[in-house]
Amino acid sequence: MSVGAEEKPDSFVEVALPIPLRQTFTYLLPSAFRGRIKLGSRVVVPFKNRKLIGYVVAFHEDLSESDEFDLKEVIEVLDEEPMITPSILKLTQWAADYYMVSWGELLKAALPAGINFKFDKFVGITSEGIDEFLKLEVEPKTLKMKILKFLSDKADVRLKELEKSFGKRQLGKALKELEERKWINVSSKPLTVTAKPKFRKIVCIKELNEEMFESLSEEERDVVGFLQASGGRLFYTDLIAQTKASVLKNLQRKGVLDIASVEVFRSPFENLSVKSEEKEAVKLNPEQKKACKEIKEAIESGKYRTFLLHGVTGSGKTAVYVQAIKTALACGKTSLFLVPEISLTPAFSRYLHSVFADEVAILHSALSAGERFDEWRRIKLGKARVVIGTRLAVFAPLENLGLIIVDEEHDLSYRQQEMPFYNARDLAVVRAKFANAVAVLGSATPSMESFYNASTGKYAYLHLPNRVKSPHLASYELIDMRQVVKKEGRDVVISSALMKALEETLSEGKQAIIFLNRRGYSQFIVCPNCGETCRCKNCDITLTYHKQKRILLCHYCNFQMSLPSECPFCQFRQFYFVGEGTEKVEEILRARFSSYKIARIDRDVVRKRTQLEDTLEKFASGEIDILIGTQMLSKGHDFPNVALVGVISGDNVLGLPDFRAAERTFQLITQVAGRAGRAAKGRVLIQTFHPEHYVFSCGQDYLRFYQKEIEFRKRLNYPPFSVIACILVQHQDEKYALGNAMIFKECLDKAKQALHADLTVFDVAPAPISKLKGKYRFQILIRSKSRKQIHQVLELAISTVEEANCDFRTVTVEIDPISLV
Structure with a gap:
């Protein structure tokens, strides 16, 4: 079986189904369907005692007699023209093999939500x-x-x-x-399909001579005159506001008007306003020109190449991206632009739309089912040659691809955290390679893997060391919270130094951002009498206190309970509220700066796409003085009037049991620090209990941080010097989960021995969060210098688990995990 084989009137098809099984299924093709079905077509097939929509991935002319035994038939063919393009078929097959996930589930993810009926x-x-x-x-x-x-x-x-x-x-x-x-x-x-083409009635002038016009009533003449003044055609709903339906029917009967239904595309750009400064031509500095020149030459060569565009915050990476897209379009190629967060798409989309107009399409999960369906079809029909979107846009059906841009390439959001696992950044590089296209990975804080690839020559390195509008990065100051606690007490959330800086900033008419990557009011509550805390009944985690709703909430499974009046364990009628969240910071700042406008951005207050966009727009226009938020604020946004960024609890990610904790902390703080001083002088104040740690002592100097961190990774043989796979075994019964984990570990050991593989299989251990959403969790880590060996050992181990009485339904395999928590 091979993807891309020429379609023939074969008798059998291989179908990938959207189920968690890493295999395809052979079906008999009824004679009525032969010759008109193609690779990538959707078909309805029987599977066990139900019907499923699957995807044709191969054809067979003949099968052996044993293979033909009791084959089921394809019930229905849904597409005359396949929904899945050959390039996406090839990309998803590679991803399914590499990440060891279901090909059918990846193909389903590649299509717009709502397109398949259930x-x-x-x-x-x-x-x-x-x-x-x-x-x-x-x-x-x-x-x-x-x-x-x-x-x-x-x-x-x-x-x-x-x-x-x-x-x-x-x-x-x-x-x-x-x-x-x-x-x-x-x-x-x-059941009903949720995404369908949209049709609207349109009214056009069909035929009108002087004699016909004279025969019309005064009311009918008014309608014709209005229609002519509007270009001869209008939507029925717009015209009916000016007259009666009976008048239009009479005109249609007389042959004057033609009323028909036409398909219209729902556009996410419909209410998008473009700012005047976004229309202005951008003048490139020498570093930008050099980067543009190298990328242009690579695109024009028609050969695969990946660039790492390393530019400090505010260095004008977006201008380089736009020039690269212009080059691709001039060469007759299409472009894909990936961003990590939905919150970044409005600003980028608005900017790209101001430059490329209707050539641009948007793809992300916050679009309505109809919008996403129409944008996807515009791309497939070739009406949109530039696509911007989040990780799911990596599967956009663009043909003749010349350029893929991954902005903020280090961001964890590019990783799909649920089955089927994949990393959109890495798939973007693979897709560029398949298409002989150019990939540009951009970041102020590149991932360790990407910078290592650039340092070893695998990627070409482009550097933008200077800001475009301001000559310097914002000043960087550390506030040692150990000293603050000694002077001001242990309950201090915002130090006096940060408060003073806020007062000075606001008095000068400037704006400030306060960053804390934890929502809620308090991290947890504790009884001062017995020391017990309120924990989630489904997860091995303390509940977070949300004061506004007076609830204790689990941020993993959403279990909640009312704030108790007394300790559930000893009935003591008092609690300590430990740790702070964005809700508490907002309360403190509103009390201190009551005359200023303050807003908060986190998942508790931002429930809809429009809410986030509205708040960011108000802050950008100066209607908000202080913006408090989580990591939604940390990347990509350009706020020229922000003179101060304050980081509260800069250590909270650093303490996670994950070898990437230092990297994430540095990236998060450097990115949010980059919002300050973009147009004038700025300050960044960071509250930390560990000011001597190199994450903080390196300031905003990425190269210095990289040297420290790469030494640590090399010494302990962590990526990029090795490859890691994480096996997670989980079940509601703790003993059952542990038993299956031990069996799977034994299968791995035997496979390693049989293949003489040079890799390390670590012992079974409880996951850092040992219970999540009602399931007990155990981890097995595999580490090797060879990706091939990890795959070989895993494949052999998985092939023996059933014989070893391991319930593989409890097992999840993740290749290149970005989190071990």
Whole structure:
């Protein structure tokens, strides 16, 4: 089987299904479908006792007799033209093999949400069942008879409705017996598709001569005149506001007007306003010109190359990106622009739209199903040649790709954290290689892996060391909280030095950002009498106090409880509120600076895309004086009037049990520090209990930090000097989870020995968060210098787990994990 093989009127198709199994399935192709089905087409196929939508990934002319035994047939072909392009088919196959995930699940992720209708189970009573029910002379007592009564006066009922009425546990056995007696029929039916093309009525002047015009009534002439003044065509809804429906019908009957339905694309740009400064031509400095020249030459060569564009915050990386896109378009190529967060897309989209107009399309999960569907189709039809989006946009159906940009390439958001796992940054590089295109990875704080690749020559290195609008980075000051605690007490959230800096900034008419990467009011509550804390019943984690709602909330599973009036363990009627969150910081600052406008950005207050955009717009326009927020604020935003950034609890990421903790802390602080002093002098104040740690002592000097961190990684053989895989085993039963983890570890050891592999398989250990969402969690880490060996050992181990009585449903394999927590 191979992707890209020429389509033929074959008898058999290989189908990838969106289920968590790493295999494809062979189906018999009915003669009616042969010759018109293509690679990438969606098909409806039977799977066990249900129907699924799958994706055709290969054809077979013949199969061996054993393979042909009892093959099921394709039920329906959904696409005359395939939804999945050959390039996306190839990319997803590579990703499925590398990340060891389901190919079908990746293909489903590559398509816009809502495009596939779902199948659901329905239950209906048969004529035999009705006859049996009518024999009853008394109220039914058995569960089976109660079900027949429930179904007797209804059309087919969804299985979920029956489960709600009778209980899921008892229902299964009863339905099986009823079906065996042919009293009911259980079937799969498609539910409604949520994403469809949108159509609107349009009215056009069809034919009009002087004689026809004279025969019209005064009211009809007014309508014709209005339509002519509007260019001869208008949407029906716009025209009906000026007249009556009966007038339009008369004009249509007389042959004057033509009323038809036309397809319209829903546009996320519809209410997008472009600022005057975004339309201005940008003058490039010498460093930008040099970077643009190298990228231009690479695009024009038509050969694959990856650049690391390392530029300090405010160095004008976006201007370089735009010039690169212009080059690609001039060469007849398309461009893909990835950003890590939805919050960054409005500003970037607005800027790109001001330059490239309708050539630009947006793809991210916050779009409505209709918007995402239409944007995706515009891309596939070639109407949009520049795509901007978050990680899912890496699967955009662009053809003739010439350029892929990954902005803030270090950001963790590029990693898909749920199955199917993938890293959009790394897939962007792979996709560029497949397409002989150019990849540009941009960041002020590149990931250790990317900078290492640049230092070893794997990537070409481009450097923008200077800011465009301001000659210097903001000044960088550390506030030693150990000394603050001695002088001001242990409950200090905002030090007097930071408060004073805020007062000075506001008095000068400037703005400030206060950054704390923890939402809520207090990190947890503790009883001063017995020392107990309130913990989540589903997770091995303390509950965070949210004062406004007076609740204790788990930030992992959303379990919540009211703030108790007394300790649940010893009934003591007092609590200590430990640690601070953005809600508490907001309360303190509102009390201190009551005459100033203060806003907060975190997941508690920003529920909709428009809320975030509105708050950022107000801050950018100067309507907000102090903006408090989490990591939503740390990247990509350009606020010229921000003169101060204050970082509270700069250490909270540094203490995580993860070898990347220092890297993440440096990136987070440097990125948020980069919001200050973009147009004039700025200050950054960081509160920390560890000012001597190189994360802080290096200031904003990335190269100095990299040298310290790379020494640490090399000494302990961490990436980029090795490759890591993480096996997570989880189950509601702790002993069951541990037992499966031990079996899988034994399978790994045997596979390592059989292959004579040079790698380390670490012992089974509880995950740092040992219970999450009701499941106990155990980890096994594998480390090697060879990606190939890790894959070989894992493949061999997985092939033996069933024989070893390991429940593989409890096991998750993650290649190149970005978090070990």
